[in-house]
Amino acid sequence: MNGISKDNEDGIVYQDLIGDIIKRSEKEGAFEHLKGKGKPQKLDGDLSYNPDRLLNKILKDNNVLPSWIQMDKEIEKRKAELAGYSNEYNIRKSIEEINKKIFNYNLSCPPSAQKPKLKFQDYLPNDS
Structure with missing residues (x-):
């Protein structure tokens, strides 16, 4: 040999x-001495090297969300709260805070998931 x-x-x-x-x-x-030791690993059908897929599987298996998904949930929650506001000052302040969160979200999420900033005019009460 x-x-x-x-x-x-x-x-x-x-x-x-x-x-x-x-x-x-x-x-x-x-x-x-290594035979029969350790826990056998379950292999899925796709054995190709895909680090993103592997990372997503590990995160999912451990119930961990990527930070941008957590930010998205927070933004959507704040937008739902915004719908209940009638005071222009509260609306303006909330939109500013949400837009800051959207800016940070857009920096960390995939390009296809980015969000546009909120426009103040879209949230003004109809009676004004």
Whole structure:
């Protein structure tokens, strides 16, 4: 085995020394103490390397929301509260605060999820 030359499809010859060491160690029983140890991992059908998918799965499995989703929930809650205001000063102050949250939200969320800022005119009471 010692550094057997291998020929790849490009015709380049190389020596797989590490692979040879691992194979020799397996034959000599160096890894026998590892058999049957540990908890087997469940593998899903897609074994491709996708760090975003992996991260989302880990977050979901541990009931952790990304910060931008938490910010979105807060913004929507504040917008619902805003609908109940009739005082122009309260409306203006709330819109300013919500727009600050929207600005921070837009910095951290994916571009497709960004929100437009609120316009004061859209929230004025109809009787004015």
